[in-house]
Amino acid sequence: MTQTKNRDKSKKRAAILDGAVDVFICMGYELASMDKIAETAGVSKRTVYNHFGSKENLFQAVVNDFLTQRQNLKTIAYDPDKTLEEQLLAFANAEIFLIDSPRRLGLSKFLTSVFLNDTNYARETVAKYPPVYDMLLDWLREAEKDGKIKADSLLIAARVFYALVEGAVTYPSLFSGGINHAAVEPMLKEIIATFLARYAA
Amino acid sequence: MTQTKNRDKSKKRAAILDGAVDVFICMGYELASMDKIAETAGVSKRTVYNHFGSKENLFQAVVNDFLTQRQNLKTIAYDPDKTLEEQLLAFANAEIFLIDSPRRLGLSKFLTSVFLNDTNYARETVAKYPPVYDMLLDWLREAEKDGKIKADSLLIAARVFYALVEGAVTYPSLFSGGINHAAVEPMLKEIIATFLARYAA
């Protein structure tokens, strides 16, 4: 009869995921070889295959980890005692957080690239996680009730806000190798002022 | 002594470039094999290598063709007799043109993906072509002289405008498989209204 001696596999698993992220970020999916990932993780290739059965599975695990982690953003509730500017800035900063460390920036670039190359996979993956707009939409509803915001469609207003943040900060940072905080700060003030010029009551 | 009988190589060259674009678009750079490109172009692999010495060269030729073609946008001069809305819409539409056919959309996605994977190459390549903002900047200067536009910095205003267009239309289209004109039209009206809420004099 077989005894069960379960050892802790999570350490190796984490090391493999870490290595995979590094290699995926710096070579892209196609050029990231399983040998290189194993070497980077400090683990034998066989162990990589024992934990994740294939390159595709390993990739999925990396993506899942990232998107799950990304999902853990605390809600930003409407506060009538704070200015609209500083509350909107909090929403912008939550978006900027995703590209505000070399690793998160790298993962964002990697995922964006993968999504560009496989639109269907992008749609399916994004559909599994709650929409980005939702939290801002809740906030806008409260602000409207409070008489501070006015818009024909709050959904469109939310989309305009994220268009401003992503178009002015997120995407430029993806291509320029990272955030230039000194340049971004005044830009954030400007896009928030623009948003409020249109939607402040 | 050697006679020179020059035949026209441009037909084959064009066919190869066409095939390369197709394959690059649908498989990405790494997975696009030279055999597949030759087959798609209806040409022997040897001919591909006779025209372009390497995969890298062929890629460069594709990119050059696209960016050169892209550069040929007619200038949009400020016209005091037209509304600001319709003139700004022309700028937006010039941007949208780049993703408004399956082929241009595909090339935009492909190039964006390549740029994400090689930031240095992105910078060098973009630097070889005139900045996107320039034409709008000229227009804004004229509009300001005409007393219709007012901004602390016209450059920032131009960046806000393109942030709106790219964030609301260009990038979403890259990921969603193309433009939904019915949905984009009201969005364009909204982002132009937003821009003018901030910068109209």
Added chain:
DNA sequence: AATAAATTACACCGATTAGTGTAATTTATT
């Protein structure tokens, strides 16, 4: 029709890759 350039078909090379099988070895648990 003669000629030279362009193209083709095809075999081939070296390198790389995802993935497997296995026997030996390390590791943690009882």
Added chain:
DNA sequence: AATAAATTACACTAATCGGTGTAATTTATT
């Protein structure tokens, strides 16, 4: 210390890919 699970080292496969060499063939020009 005994034991079973986890890991390792390593050899190996089958496939793919970028690129080359060559001899035969097609093509357009004079």
